[in-house]
Amino acid sequence: MRRVSCLLLFFLLLSQAAVADVESEAEEKLKTSVDKVFTILTDEEMEMDQKKIKVVEITNTVFGYPLMAKLSLGKKHWSKFNPEQKAEFTSLFIKLFQDFYVDKLDLFSDEKVTFQPSVIVNKKKVQIPTVLLSKEKEYSMLYKMAKTKNGWRIYDIEIEGVSLIHTYRSQYNHILESGEIEDLLTKMREKKIENAKVLENNPSS
Amino acid sequence: MRKLVILIPFFVLTTYTFNISVYAEDVPDSKEQPAVAVSDDKSLANDATDEDEDEDVDIDIEMEATFVKDSIQPLNRAMFTFNDKVYYWFFRPLSKGYEAVVPEKARIGVRHFFTNVRTPGRFVNCLLQGKFKGAGTELLRLVINSTIGGAGFSDPAAKYFKLDLYDEDFGQTLGRYNVGAGTFIELPLFGPSNVRDGIGLLGDIVLDPITFLSFVSPFLSTGVSSYNTLNEVSIDKGDTYEGLVESAIDPYIVVQDAYTQNRAKKIRE
Numbered sequence: 303m304r305r306v307s308c309l310l311l312f313f314l315l316l317s318q319a320a321v322a323d324v325e326s327e328a329e330e331k332l333k334t335s336v337d338k339v340f341t342i343l344t345d346e347e348m349e350m351d352q353k354k355i356k357v358v359e360i361t362n363t364v365f366g367y368p369l370m371a372k373l374s375l376g377k378k379h380w381s382k383f384n385p386e387q388k389a390e391f392t393s394l395f396i397k398l399f400q401d402f403y404v405d406k407l408d409l410f411s412d413e414k415v416t417f418q419p420s421v422i423v424n425k426k427k428v429q430i431p432t433v434l435l436s437k438e439k440e441y442s443m444l445y446k447m448a449k450t451k452n453g454w455r456i457y458d459i460e461i462e463g464v465s466l467i468h469t470y471r472s473q474y475n476h477i478l479e480s481g482e483i484e485d486l487l488t489k490m491r492e493k494k495i496e497n498a499k500v501l502e503n504n505p506s507s
Numbered sequence: 508m509r510k511l512v513i514l515i516p517f518f519v520l521t522t523y524t525f526n527i528s529v530y531a532e533d534v535p536d537s538k539e540q541p542a543v544a545v546s547d548d549k550s551l552a553n554d555a556t557d558e559d560e561d562e563d564v565d566i567d568i569e570m571e572a573t574f575v576k577d578s579i580q581p582l583n584r585a586m587f588t589f590n591d592k593v594y595y596w597f598f599r600p601l602s603k604g605y606e607a608v609v610p611e612k613a614r615i616g617v618r619h620f621f622t623n624v625r626t627p628g629r630f631v632n633c634l635l636q637g638k639f640k641g642a643g644t645e646l647l648r649l650v651i652n653s654t655i656g657g658a659g660f661s662d663p664a665a666k667y668f669k670l671d672l673y674d675e676d677f678g679q680t681l682g683r684y685n686v687g688a689g690t691f692i693e694l695p696l697f698g699p700s701n702v703r704d705g706i707g708l709l710g711d712i713v714l715d716p717i718t719f720l721s722f723v724s725p726f727l728s729t730g731v732s733s734y735n736t737l738n739e740v741s742i743d744k745g746d747t748y749e750g751l752v753e754s755a756i757d758p759y760i761v762v763q764d765a766y767t768q769n770r771a772k773k774i775r776e
Contacts, residue, residue: 402754463772464765472764
């Protein structure tokens with residue numbers, strides 16, 4: 303009996319190693335991060351505030367924020383920003399992006415994610431399709447990851463075909479086509495203050 | 508009657524904007540419609556300045572040419588504000604109350620019921636697009652869910668038979684046949700759309716069994732439709748719309764962009 307269970311354990315370990323081999327580095331990184339986030343969110347002991355802090359910590363290691371900020375502006379506009387503007391834009395972008403998903407964490411309930419075979423675009427870019435099952439309805443979510451100096455990082459998420467970065471880009475471009483860089487930064491600063499106020503008024507449950 | 512009242516501005520809008528969009532074809536793309544024209548970025552790698560850590564990463568954002576024509580933006584924006592108010596002042600509070608009274612399981616059942624009832628539209632559009640497997644699947648789903656699924660209140664077809672929904676509508680069928688989107692239109696109550704999908708919507712309404720309730724009473728079909736919307740909002744907890752709008756610097760542009768991208772994907776599939 304003992305031998306059988308030993309064998310079984312060995313087999314399990316082996317099969318897991320085999321799977322890890324096939325999985326790309328990017329996929330593994332994404333999977334572990336998603337798992338971690340889900341564990342935190344489903345933890346009934348933890349307070350919401352604490353959950354939010356932890357989730358931000360994890361996502362900070364998997365989102366490629368500087369790259370996302372740059373992509374959300376697009377090549378044409380990014381090159382027009384001076385270094386200070388670039389720095390401020392990037393930090394504002396990160397803050398607004400975090401506000402966006404942190405605010406929605408309390409809505410999490412029984413969601414499940416299934417990973418599908420990833421598509422290797424080239425050796426520095428990979429796309430990982432997943433399916434999010436929520437309230438008996440499936441949503442396609444595509445994670446796009448790039449190999450940066452700090453390892454694999456997410457640079458865009460496409461939900462049901464809607465690229466998040468693209469929605470940011472269309473707004474920023476819209477403002478920049480008719481206004482100055484400073485106008486955009488002002489609007490972003492205002493939004494940041496507004497978000498902070500909203501958080502203050504209804505502290506998370 | 509109510510339905511008619513709702514439909515009148517819609518017809519006027521469609522015909523009006525259709526004319527505009529026809530005229531707009533001649534006008535070279537001016538600065539007035541810069542909304543989402545960003546697909547010309549072939550590669551963003553080159554834009555990496557020296558201090559950037561990602562300078563060696565060859566990344567382009569894989570975006571289709573989602574150039575959004577927005578010939579009647581002022582009108583659209585006004586309508587967007589109206590719809591937004593309808594959502595925040597009417598649907599949202601109502602859905603909170605509804606959510607508190609009706610358990611989620613029941614609400615998901617109602618969603619399944621409406622999805623099942625609306626099979627004809629999906630079936631016909633699968634056929635029109637030559638998706639015979641899809642049409643067959645929809646038919647099978649209808650049979651399974653209407654019987655074993657308890658009049659459509661659950662979805663055993665997807666759960667046990669792996670028969671997933673084929674979400675097709677007339678707008679997608681037109682897109683499939685290369686009908687251009689035309690100008691973006693924010694429809695009253697129906698929300699974001701464009702000339703193509705607006706025309707498609709008429710077809711969808713004709714094939715929607717709920718429309719036939721208006722033969723009994725026009726209030727009935729409008730009421731049932733609104734109830735369906737309310738039910739959807741309550742399941743979603745307003746996450747999709749609020750998440751999109753509240754995080755935005757320019758909510759109108761975000762909704763427009765998200766709608767356009769989502770429709771492009773649906774047509775591709």
